[in-house]
Amino acid sequence: MAGFFEPGFFSSAPVHVALTVGGIVAVVSAVVGTFTVIRGQSFAGHALSDIGTAGGSGAFLVGVPTLYGFVAMNLTAAGVMELIGIRRPRGRDLATGIVLGAALGVAALFLYWDTTVSSTTGATINVLFGSIFTISTSTVPVVAVLGAATVAVIAALYRPLLLTSVSYDLAAARGVPVRLVSVGYLLALAVAVSLSSISIGAILSTALLIGPAATALRLTTRTGLAIGLAAAIGVAATWAGILLAYDSAAWSAGQQGWPVSFCIVAAVFACYLLASLRTRQSRHQRAR
């Protein structure tokens, strides 16, 4: 036990905050992510974490808290993506790409100004990779409230959203306001992604949004079950990654430990590979 949890793991305050925020973000990402995977909008989910950088660096420039910059930019970007509004997945990726390209250009400008104004080269790296161990305690309530709001939106939209995601035409024929549901979903996605990318970085944001949900959807076809499973996998992978990162710092005495984003990504990817091995095997057995 002592070798498994290096000393100080349970008493360290940054670890507590990391476990709490990581857990909340993993659950919110799993709920939203299940629909992202079903709808085939992984690119939008990932792009928003990069697009938010433009808002974050802009907010930094004018001295507003970066979270507001992230949320405002992502809500705008989600709106533009929906406005270009393309139902075919191919064209939708293109619309996402155009918005992403423009936003990254703006981010390049803002980051350039940020560095000339206040000489913080660290800003780029911080936004991209984030650091779960340096979250301040004051962000925990904000993350919790915004996360709860996102989950509430998805819960309220659950049935029409599921129908729209599985069959757009059927939903439209049934009188579901498909456009409105899609906008609602994209806005929830925008908030969820801003939340996760600002607290744990863009890499982990995408990893937790897509990885657990894709893994769960390999194991079950029932959406409700998949959401629960994705949340469980996401939280487990996040906590295992945090533990691994913490332990590795103790193992490699003197040297820097492994980065936490790498550890969590590795855990998420391992889950996905295991799940796809399992489905392949069961398909093989059924074939016999």
Next chain:
Amino acid sequence: MFSNFMLNTWEAATIVAVVAGVVGFFTVLRGSAFAAHALPNGAFAGAAGASLLGVNALVGMGVFSLAGAVTIASLGRRARHDVATALTIVVLLGLGDLFLSRTTEYAPEIYSLLFGEILGVASTELAPTAAIGAACIAAVVVLYRPLMLSSVMPEVAEARGVSARRMDLCFLVVIALTTTMAVPVVGSLLIFSLLIGPPAAACAFTTTPRQAIVVSVLMALGIVWAAIAISYLTNLPIGFFVGTISAVFYTAGRGWVFRRQTRTAPSDPSRP
């Protein structure tokens, strides 16, 4: 603006724009925007790894972007393509983060890899850029007909004996090569904008594939040249100009399509 050290920049940018215009047309046609974003971003992991091992950055980027292409193609065979791409990009970026934490001297260069520092192209970088760029164009020329068929009508292509999977892998390898060529000189943001913006706009203005490729190359050249000139004069990052000019071109293209549709007939709402 045309002094000696700037000449390299103009030449490198011209090569990149021509290749991006050609390869980008198929990227847009196949809807591979996500892969075009993922591979250049992942390539930076290769650069970080190469600096850790003390190898040439170009080799690291080549290895990593090719590995990324193969991973997307093999994971994407069973799962959805976008999920495979998302997982590949986070794994590549996670590895990049790991490599970066093992080395101390690399950090300031990330900005230039992500956003491009086109004003500092060394003349030794020109030869590999030109060689890989030529290989990309050659690959597209050789694969032109099967690639086109497989992109537009995958079922017909399968019936004709063109494997969609193999075409997919081939095309991802072409994107990987384009990435390797472009990222060291112009950065991953720039190559992504060039692979998507000009071809998407060109498709709106033209009717045949060949026309679209020509217009897309011309637009890419126009955007890059304008961006270098403005960036040189204003001293602002080039990525900003490439990104925004591309978006303006695309918006113009959409506006053009919209006007044409409303003028002629009741439009088909399912058209992109």
